[in-house]
């Protein structure tokens with residue numbers, strides 16, 4: 001098995017030749033191709049860390065008079081089309097298991113010759129990385145950041161209640177639709193709680209983004225909600241500070257320099273965010289919504305010192321005990337395609353993968 005993927009290769013574009021016996025390497029379909037006798041590939045849309053996304057149309061749905069826009073995803077960096085198909089099948093299975101409104105919907109997947117493909121609902125909008133990229137100083141006001149990330153936190157909470165962990169929460173995987181919904185993308189890395197190095201599913205592949213992955217993920221420890229809470233805290237920090245809390249060059253074992261307080265946070269808010277970014281997962285809030293709810297509760301500018309600690313303790317406690325029914329299920333969200341260097345994709349995470 002390949003131990004790791006070369007993500008630096010630009011996919012070669014060419015027509016699909018389904019009549020020839022499938023060669024080993026994945027083939028890239030040209031616009032105008034019809035996949036599975038049904039999905040028309042219209043144009044290239046985005047390149048993610050591990051895949052290429054096309055805009056497409058479901059010809060069958062169109063004929064039946066249903067909405068027919070789809071996104072077509074083709075995994076890159078994996079030579080074997082059969083392995084790529086199995087990974088797409090896992091994304092489809094995960095989507096069926098997790099019907100949360102805040103998660104991307106996967107409709108179908110298949111393989112046409114040497115072209116494996118995944119069919120998703122089409123989203124109009126942009127991802128959070130793209131939004132940050134075009135924002136002044138690459139950051140957003142805290143209030144706007146909270147509006148975007150609260151539904152993400154609620155979606156993560158719903159996932160965690162089902163015993164699942166996303167493990168790749170980052171700006172490129174948060175999509176903001178033009179009609180105001182926030183969607184968490186990319187189900188390729190969703191793992192079961194407690195799922196560790198030895199239980200990574202039939203494909204044997206795992207991916208994560210070093211700049212946002214928790215120390216536990218980078219150290220191959222079993223998946224837990226604390227991984228997503230840490231990543232969410234990294235995203236919140238970046239969204240309000242305009243820089244990542246830790247340099248992406250930080251490797252496991254390194255002690256990265258402590259992040260600096262973003263100017264828009266009061267001491268109580270900073271204390272909560274700092275704890276959420278702690279390498280010791282015991283210090284982080286118990287739930288993803290606790291982070292966002294705590295930020296709101298601690299918003300009083302006068303709070304500092306012991307008063308801040310009291311509010312912080314109340315914020316974390318209230319959020320940790322909040323029953324699921326009390327959480328507002330909001331929709332909305334998206335992000336810029338991450339640079340290849342932001343993603344690490346490796347068959348054995350004990351071996352360093354490509355940056």
Ligand SMILES: Nc1ncnc2c1ncn2[C@@H]1O[C@H](COP(=O)(O)OP(=O)(O)O)[C@@H](O)[C@H]1O
Pocket residue numbers: 045046047048049050051052053071073104120121122123124126127172173175185186188334335336337338
């Ligand atoms: N269903 C979709 N509709 C519209 N754009 C999408 C959709 N899915 C992904 N994208 C865009 O493509 C980018 C990469 O998609 P993603 O599923 O995260 O792939 P990767 O696994 O390569 O990161 C996203 O950041 C987003 O901008």
Ligand SMILES: [Mg+2]
Pocket residue numbers: 048049172173185186
């Ligand atoms: Mg992605």
